[in-house]
Amino acid sequence: MSQTRGRGRRADALSKDVVVRAAVDLLDEHGERGFTFKLLTERLQTGAGAVYWHVANKDELVLLATDKVIGDALAALRPEPGADAETRLRTLLLTMYDALDQHFWAAPHVVAGSAMPNAMLLLERVGSLIAETALPARRHFAAATALFLYLVGVTAQDSAHAKTVEPGVSRDELLGQEAARWAALDPATFPFVTRVAAELGDHSDRDQFITGVDLFLDGLRAHG
Structure with missing residues (x-):
């Protein structure tokens, strides 16, 4: 049997999409650090060579x-009849936030580049x-990339925080500990930080993200 025919059979036995779907599931279960090709081949019941083909x-x-996480989230979006551009933009961003929050390992890897066609589609x-709003065309690039980076930056930071939580420590406990450290700072040097310390310990990351989006949309209207 020729090498070409052998490769053809391996490629036909396992599709790239199946490999990627299995990887998403395992990354959700184990995180990036715990994800290995050994786990992947066991899940797919195949050998490493079949995976490395793809x-x-x-x-x-x-x-x-x-x-794929980004592509699935985009595909799940449904048209909002009669909704204006700002409303649809808000829905898009919250949908993507929820997807990246659910797949916590993914956010640090989101870049708008040729290797990630769905990320480019998101941009x-x-x-x-943004082009449908009253914002002048000369500001479209800056506004779109700033909002894209806001989404990516916030979700990546949330992901980084999740990785620092020790086993057995809840998010609320972690935030409470950090809030206590904020409150213990010198109020003469850190008047704002000490004043809002309690809010750090009792805030929603999603609500915080929404606040940023709404402030951005307010800015769009103000500069339209």
């Missing part, structure tokens, strides 16, 4: 899995909706 290494697979959707 992806070069773990880094490439994590990027593909991240892009396209954001930019197209």
Whole structure:
């Protein structure tokens, strides 16, 4: 049997989409650090060679899995009849926030580049909706990329915080500890931080993200 025919059979036995879907599931279960090709091959009941036919290494697979998370979230969006561009933009951003929050490992890998076509599509959707507002065209690029980076930055930071939580420690406990450290600072040097320390310990990350989006949309209207 020729090498080409052998490769063809391996490629036919396992699709790239199946590999990426399995990777998403395992990344959800184990996080990026705990995800290994050994776990993947066990889940797929195949050998490493069949996986490497489709992806070069773990880094490439994590990027593909991240892009799939974005693509699935975009595909799940439904038209909002009669909704204006700002409303649809808000819905888009909250949908993406929820998707990246659910798949906590993905956020640090989101970039708008040729290797991530769905991430590029997300940027396209954001930019197209901004273009429907009254914002001058000369500000479309800056506004779209700023909002894209806000989404990516917030979700990546939330992901980083989640990774620092020790086993057996809840989010509320972690925030409470950090709030106590804020409150213990010198109020003469940190008047704002000490004043809002209690709010740190009792806030919703999603509500905080929504506040930023709404402030951005207020700015769009003000500069339209």
